[in-house]
Amino acid sequence: MTTTVYSARRIVTMNPNRPFATHVAVRDGRILGAGSLEELKGWGEVEFDTRFADKVILPGFVEGHSHAFEGGVWKFPYVGYFDRTTPEGKAAPGLKSIDEVVAALQAHEKTLPKGASLLAWGFDPIYFGGRRMVVADVDRISTERPVVIIHSNFHVANANTAVLAKAGITRTTNVHGIVKDASGEPTGELQEMAAKYMAYRAAGVEIAAVLSDEQAVWRFARVAQLAGVTTATDLHNELPDSTVEGYLKASASDDFPIRLLPAFAATAIPPAEGVTRLQALVKKNNDKLRFQLVKIVTDGSIQGLSARMRWPGYYDGTPNGVWNVGPDDLDRILLAYHREGFQVHIHTNGDEASEVGIEAVERALAAAPRWDHRHTLQHAQMADAGQFRRMKALGMCANLFANHIFYWGDIHRAKTLGPERAERMDACATALATGVPFAIHCDAPVTPIGPLFTAWCAVNRLTASGRTLGEAEKIPVADALRAITLGAAYTLKLDEELGSIDVGKRADFAILDDDPLSVPPEKLKDVGVWGTVLGGKVFEAPKA
Amino acid sequence: MTAPIPFTVIGGFLGAGKTTLLNRLLRGAEGRRFAVLVNDFGALDIDGRLVAAHGGDTVALANGCLCCTIGDSLVTTLLGLLERPDRFDHIVVEASGVADPGRVADLAVLEPRLSRDGVIVVVDAAEVRARAADRRVGDTIQRQLKAADLLLLNKTDLANDLPALQVWLGTQSDAPVLEARHADVPLDLLFGLDRHGATAASPSSDTFASWSYTWPEPVDRDVLLAMLREAPGEVLRAKGIVRFADAPDRRSVVHLVGRRLEVGDEGPWGDTAESRLVILGLKPVLGSLQRE
Ligand SMILES: [Zn+2]
Ligand SMILES: [Zn+2]
Numbered sequence: 001m002t003t004t005v006y007s008a009r010r011i012v013t014m015n016p017n018r019p020f021a022t023h024v025a026v027r028d029g030r031i032l033g034a035g036s037l038e039e040l041k042g043w044g045e046v047e048f049d050t051r052f053a054d055k056v057i058l059p060g061f062v063e064g065h066s067h068a069f070e071g072g073v074w075k076f077p078y079v080g081y082f083d084r085t086t087p088e089g090k091a092a093p094g095l096k097s098i099d100e101v102v103a104a105l106q107a108h109e110k111t112l113p114k115g116a117s118l119l120a121w122g123f124d125p126i127y128f129g130g131r132r133m134v135v136a137d138v139d140r141i142s143t144e145r146p147v148v149i150i151h152s153n154f155h156v157a158n159a160n161t162a163v164l165a166k167a168g169i170t171r172t173t174n175v176h177g178i179v180k181d182a183s184g185e186p187t188g189e190l191q192e193m194a195a196k197y198m199a200y201r202a203a204g205v206e207i208a209a210v211l212s213d214e215q216a217v218w219r220f221a222r223v224a225q226l227a228g229v230t231t232a233t234d235l236h237n238e239l240p241d242s243t244v245e246g247y248l249k250a251s252a253s254d255d256f257p258i259r260l261l262p263a264f265a266a267t268a269i270p271p272a273e274g275v276t277r278l279q280a281l282v283k284k285n286n287d288k289l290r291f292q293l294v295k296i297v298t299d300g301s302i303q304g305l306s307a308r309m310r311w312p313g314y315y316d317g318t319p320n321g322v323w324n325v326g327p328d329d330l331d332r333i334l335l336a337y338h339r340e341g342f343q344v345h346i347h348t349n350g351d352e353a354s355e356v357g358i359e360a361v362e363r364a365l366a367a368a369p370r371w372d373h374r375h376t377l378q379h380a381q382m383a384d385a386g387q388f389r390r391m392k393a394l395g396m397c398a399n400l401f402a403n404h405i406f407y408w409g410d411i412h413r414a415k416t417l418g419p420e421r422a423e424r425m426d427a428c429a430t431a432l433a434t435g436v437p438f439a440i441h442c443d444a445p446v447t448p449i450g451p452l453f454t455a456w457c458a459v460n461r462l463t464a465s466g467r468t469l470g471e472a473e474k475i476p477v478a479d480a481l482r483a484i485t486l487g488a489a490y491t492l493k494l495d496e497e498l499g500s501i502d503v504g505k506r507a508d509f510a511i512l513d514d515d516p517l518s519v520p521p522e523k524l525k526d527v528g529v530w531g532t533v534l535g536g537k538v539f540e541a542p543k544a
Numbered sequence: 545m546t547a548p549i550p551f552t553v554i555g556g557f558l559g560a561g562k563t564t565l566l567n568r569l570l571r572g573a574e575g576r577r578f579a580v581l582v583n584d585f586g587a588l589d590i591d592g593r594l595v596a597a598h599g600g601d602t603v604a605l606a607n608g609c610l611c612c613t614i615g616d617s618l619v620t621t622l623l624g625l626l627e628r629p630d631r632f633d634h635i636v637v638e639a640s641g642v643a644d645p646g647r648v649a650d651l652a653v654l655e656p657r658l659s660r661d662g663v664i665v666v667v668d669a670a671e672v673r674a675r676a677a678d679r680r681v682g683d684t685i686q687r688q689l690k691a692a693d694l695l696l697l698n699k700t701d702l703a704n705d706l707p708a709l710q711v712w713l714g715t716q717s718d719a720p721v722l723e724a725r726h727a728d729v730p731l732d733l734l735f736g737l738d739r740h741g742a743t744a745a746s747p748s749s750d751t752f753a754s755w756s757y758t759w760p761e762p763v764d765r766d767v768l769l770a771m772l773r774e775a776p777g778e779v780l781r782a783k784g785i786v787r788f789a790d791a792p793d794r795r796s797v798v799h800l801v802g803r804r805l806e807v808g809d810e811g812p813w814g815d816t817a818e819s820r821l822v823i824l825g826l827k828p829v830l831g832s833l834q835r836e
Contacts, residue, residue: 167654175650193647196619197654205623238616268615269601270584308680320683326642327680328558352680 014500029535060230060508062488065441071220072211080122089542135188214246228510251289263293271336299353307350315418351382409463423470439488455480456525551652555645556666646691662801665692669703694802784821
């Protein structure tokens with residue numbers, strides 16, 4: 001029984017009784033105490049570890065809404081506009097023009113075996129001054145093998161001639177989602193179902209398993225760990241046996257660097273069977289793998305114009321979005337899991353979806369009263385003060401998509417929501433004021449996993465163009481840090497075990513190069529992550 | 545290459561009767577192998593005597609049909625089905641109660657192994673107008689009605705003003721309306737003539753009938769297509785292999801489901817003796833077509 005005492009420049013505990021400390025003692029993977037050296041010596045013989053002496057220790061970050069799919073897509077080249085970090089800790093620099101994307105993929109193409117398809121992901125043409133990628137661009141990569149470049153939103157893709165020809169897509173093809181130019185020719189850009197179908201056709205159906213296998217979850221865990229994350233969700237997974245096996249294997253390894261919480265995709269099988277399946281999965285839980293969450297996706301996305309909006313709808317007049325799970329089915333599915341004591345996370349982007357989610361919880365509670373259910377609206381991007389008050393009254397939580405403000409805030413202001421509603425989207429200050437327990441998230445791989453960046457978004461509310469979007473919804477740094485630690489842990493019902501540095505909790509830490517409470521708030525995202533500690537085991541991040 | 549598999553989408557709101565219809569289909573398949581992709585097994589409740597094997601998310605029936613749960617992704621479920629070694633005569637997808645069935649049918653246009661057959665939207669005669677006025681799902685209902693090639697107006701016994709409902713449906717959709725109770729309609733009408741080719745036997749019903757045409761000489765394209773277009777209320781389905789006068793060397797395939805009429809090309813005419821066309825529809829119209 002060794003007790004290790006780590007010294008640090010500062011320890012930010014999230015424990016209001018002792019908010020800061022200089023030393024933390026760890027025994028058996030748990031926190032023995034945080035305080036001064038003198039105090040901790042009272043526990044008996046200790047070993048000193050001074051490697052964090054000039055670092056700042058925070059509770060390990062908790063990513064309440066991410067997808068292990070992030071690890072899946074890293075099997076393929078990233079061609080996004082913004083810099084990203086690979087699972088190996090290498091920089092994947094952003095590509096700033098269509099030519100750069102094409103050049104990078106031309107080089108990649110030469111490494112592929114004959115006949116193999118080429119897939120890439122993360123492409124984001126909105127920063128290229130209106131120029132879209134066309135089939136001629138993609139054909140420069142290859143005219144023979146199928147090439148599919150998936151956009152950062154995962155709902156749009158660009159394809160080459162080989163892909164279009166195989167599917168028989170021509171100017172006469174009359175299918176939703178096949179973009180055509182002014183002369184009526186397909187441009188190679190595919191949207192929604194057409195994009196998804198072509199990507200799977202090019203890659204083969206077995207890609208679905210590859211995207212969530214053991215290797216994928218390892219890559220996901222590494223990407224998360226590099227960002228200081230010690231607990232992350234895989235917030236929508238059908239959990240086929242192959243995936244469960246991979247997760248069990250990975251999480252059994254001492255070197256697996258995160259605690260993983262998959263959320264069962266409630267529409268995968270009928271609720272009655274799903275409940276039984278999840279109950280069986282819970283029995284397989286270990287320290288680093290927790291089956292306990294359920295996810296239901298109600299609407300689409302705001303930027304994809306598929307979110308369900310209340311009146312007056314989209315700013316640019318686009319018709320209302322689509323339901324994935326409509327109000328009737330939501331009631332039925334939610335109630336089935338609610339009755340069995342599960343916590344349900346409900347994806348709602350538009351405010352009509354949030355309203356439907358709130359009312360479904362209200363009805364479930366009337367049908368089967370239950371304390372401390374913590375059903376959580378995921379995203380709840382357009383929720384207004386009234387909806388937050390209802391969430392509070394019903395005992396619900398919110399996990400707000402603060403990263404959206406940076407990545408899509410300009411578009412929401414100009415096109416989808418208009419200035420007024422864009423300024424109050426992802427309303428962290430309203431959540432604080434109404435007392436709704438909340439987290440903030442990245443939705444990786446939609447945006448890169450990075451809790452400090454997410455916190456920076458909630459604090460500064462700056463868009464990619466540098467505009468401040470919604471002064472009144474900014475929150476203080478301390479609250480933002482809480483939202484990526486204890487606040488997120490609360491939305492996962494793990495706050496008694498994780499999320500703060502407190503006696504008896506798991507020794508999960510984020511080790512930072514600087515003190516996020518002392519740097520200027522606009523520098524929050526630049527605070528370096530040295531690595532993490534998970535259950536007392538140190539994971540140093542490779543230097544980029 | 546083997547002929548593409550006809551692909552039908554059944555749309556309609558929760559409770560309209562999609563499940564009843566699919567159950568009828570699976571019971572009445574008669575030698576045709578259907579693969580049915582459903583949203584929720586629980587509700588389908590397949591007759592236990594029919595079930596031959598139950599494995600995970602698929603149920604194989606003794607009559608050769610297969611039922612798969614769509615689960616979370618229609619795209620992967622469908623591709624998985626197409627990769628199976630067993631071949632099916634027809635694939636039917638039950639769209640979710642809030643899906644746009646027209647978008648689902650697009651898959652058959654993108655997939656060369658499939659041919660888009662019809663979009664059949666099942667409508668609950670008692671509920672549809674209230675649903676269509678609902679502020680949260682009204683637009684979804686309207687999109688479904690608009691996407692239909694053929695409307696199956698179900699539960700007509702529960703409608704309180706059927707004529708008014710018919711008029712209203714006419715403002716929502718161009719598709720012909722087939723009335724039914726308990727989704728009881730001749731299956732050939734909905735799922736085609738492919739088993740029989742162009743020699744369909746009449747579906748047994750008081751109100752529906754089939755008519756078969758043959759022409760030894762090449763057929764005038766405009767006359768034939770105009771005839772089919774102009775009787776859309778009563779002609780519900782047609783399929784033919786036709787030698788058109790303007791393309792006498794080609795096998796032209798005429799395919800009509802409800803309001804949707806398509807003419808395809810199946811290669812050279814070859815040595816087939818005559819053009820054939822089979823029409824299924826409501827009885828009165830067949831009389832008038834016969835006169836032409
Ligand atoms: Zn979501
Ligand atoms: Zn998500």
